[in-house]
Amino acid sequence: xxxxxxxxxxxxxxxxxxxxxxxxxxxPSISESYYKMKDDNLFGGGLFTLFIWSLSFPLIIVGxxxxxxxxxxxxxxxxxxxxxxxxxxxxxxxxIGAIGGIGFGFLSMIIDFNLFEIAYFMxxxxxxxxxxxxxxxxxxxxxxAFVLIILGLFIAKV
Numbered sequence: 001x002x003x004x005x006x007x008x009x010x011x012x013x014x015x016x017x018x019x020x021x022x023x024x025x026x027x028p029s030i031s032e033s034y035y036k037m038k039d040d041n042l043f044g045g046g047l048f049t050l051f052i053w054s055l056s057f058p059l060i061i062v063g064x065x066x067x068x069x070x071x072x073x074x075x076x077x078x079x080x081x082x083x084x085x086x087x088x089x090x091x092x093x094x095x096i097g098a099i100g101g102i103g104f105g106f107l108s109m110i111i112d113f114n115l116f117e118i119a120y121f122m123x124x125x126x127x128x129x130x131x132x133x134x135x136x137x138x139x140x141x142x143x144x145a146f147v148l149i150i151l152g153l154f155i156a157k158v
Contacts, residue, residue: 002157005058009150012054016047017143029138031094034082045082052079055146056101062153067108071149074100098142105149113156118148 020033027033031048038045053076060072077097084094106122109115126141134140 002062005062006150006154006158009055009058009062012051013146013150016051026136026139028136030142031078031082031084031098032139035085048082049079052076059105059149059153062157063108063112065108065112067104067112071101071104071108074098074104077101102142102145102149105145109149109152113152115152115155118152118155122148 016033017030020027020030020036024033024036027036034045034048037043037047056072056075056079059075060069063069063071074097077093078101081090081093081097084091106119109118122144125144129137129140129144
């Protein structure tokens with residue numbers, strides 16, 4: 001079951017990100033896709049919520065640790081608080097969810113699965129992207145975080 005869920009996560013991730021890049025290009029953040037689709041009257045932006053939840057809930061199940069539960073739960077708040085530009089409280093919930101999801105995900109990689117290399121890789125590449133003043137930095141850091149956490153679960157669980 002874990003392999004099937006991880007394959008589902010990969011397909012959801014690759015499918016959604018490919019769709020967004022093909023339709024809108026690389027955005028300032030993955031969350032920005034909510035507004036792009038909403039402006040286009042495309043699923044009312046609800047596809048973003050479905051995408052985030054299609055990752056968060058399977059990652060909780062596959063990870064099967066307290067830290068991965070918190071990673072997925074925080075990530076689920078990102079999907080619930082989609083309109084992060086509209087209200088201060090929604091922005092706060094969205095941002096805390098994103099930071100918490102990534103943070104707990106990498107804590108889990110280190111503490112639960114002893115995958116220090118995954119966290120080290122995240123820090124080195126993120127810092128490099130920042131120092132190189134990469135356009136759409138948040139997008140690339142989010143992509144990197146998802147890829148590394150999913151990769152870490154493949155290494156740890158399959």
